[in-house]
Amino acid sequence: MRRREFLSWLGGTATLWPLSGPAQTPSKRPLIGLLTPGSKTTSGRFYDGFLRGMRERGYLEGRDYRYEERYADGNLARLPALAEELVRLRPDVIVAGTSAAALAAKKITSSIPIVGSNMTDPVGMGLATSESRPGANVTGTVIRLTGLTGKQLETGLDLIPGVTKAGVLVNPDNPSNRIQRSELESSAARVGVRLIIVELRAAAEIGPAFQTLMRDRAHIVLVLSDAMLLAARRQVAAFALAARLPTVFYLREHVEAGGLVSYGIDISANYHRAAYYVDRILKGEKPADLPIEFLPKLQLVINLATAKALGLTVPPTLLARADEVIE
Numbered sequence: 001m002r003r004r005e006f007l008s009w010l011g012g013t014a015t016l017w018p019l020s021g022p023a024q025t026p027s028k029r030p031l032i033g034l035l036t037p038g039s040k041t042t043s044g045r046f047y048d049g050f051l052r053g054m055r056e057r058g059y060l061e062g063r064d065y066r067y068e069e070r071y072a073d074g075n076l077a078r079l080p081a082l083a084e085e086l087v088r089l090r091p092d093v094i095v096a097g098t099s100a101a102a103l104a105a106k107k108i109t110s111s112i113p114i115v116g117s118n119m120t121d122p123v124g125m126g127l128a129t130s131e132s133r134p135g136a137n138v139t140g141t142v143i144r145l146t147g148l149t150g151k152q153l154e155t156g157l158d159l160i161p162g163v164t165k166a167g168v169l170v171n172p173d174n175p176s177n178r179i180q181r182s183e184l185e186s187s188a189a190r191v192g193v194r195l196i197i198v199e200l201r202a203a204a205e206i207g208p209a210f211q212t213l214m215r216d217r218a219h220i221v222l223v224l225s226d227a228m229l230l231a232a233r234r235q236v237a238a239f240a241l242a243a244r245l246p247t248v249f250y251l252r253e254h255v256e257a258g259g260l261v262s263y264g265i266d267i268s269a270n271y272h273r274a275a276y277y278v279d280r281i282l283k284g285e286k287p288a289d290l291p292i293e294f295l296p297k298l299q300l301v302i303n304l305a306t307a308k309a310l311g312l313t314v315p316p317t318l319l320a321r322a323d324e325v326i327e
Contacts, residue, residue: 036097037227053275074228116140120176150187167218
């Protein structure tokens, strides 16, 4: 074969050669959007779990995909506008940080795949037909199981036996909080605990909320899972300590920030798992066919330094059950 003929043949067949790994040509790099109620400043390490998961699957940001982020900074009212911004960019996939973010995105698009991370009740909220076969454009992971909020109340009762009044911090704008609140009310009624519900929508309301709980003589405070409260977790811990009120949380990050005890999941693990779903979708699978998952590991975390500051002795039985003790 002559040299000119060989070069012509080589140019015509080179596009048939497979590329190694998932790398895309620059013009074909998929766009992935992140929509979350939280703040990049206070919650960046959770979202980094997704980027780490993508790297583990061979995807590098900039080389293999483009990435657009939208943060509501704890203000759920901003989610619809942020979702609209993302949808206008025509991403290949949207990773939604919570049920509220997934709902905001789904109201705008029924065609762009949405991977919900840390959803509460995707079926009850209309995000999916069932968890085994979602049936629409939303799949991902859930943050809770039925009965888990009641288990947090039980943890508080194990910590301080004889509790008859428990304060509850609730963000009424958060659809997940409405579900958690309903479950908590049922659990409290069964064990004879009166709940003092305090609603708050912004970090500026945390101090007054604890003043209300002090005035109503709450024995313990349960803080429901919410992006605004998570972003303000240091404030929550500081006000709780000043009010000398023991606190029970769903997320361990609250305890790392000075809260007393948490029982729930590691949300960074759910963001890490979101990369699995994105990878499957980019390879051609449909979210309608990818089952929604609950990651099985639950963690009990106790902050002994906070217990000491409150003058509490943590029962040995509770310490023995703890997955981690912060001293």
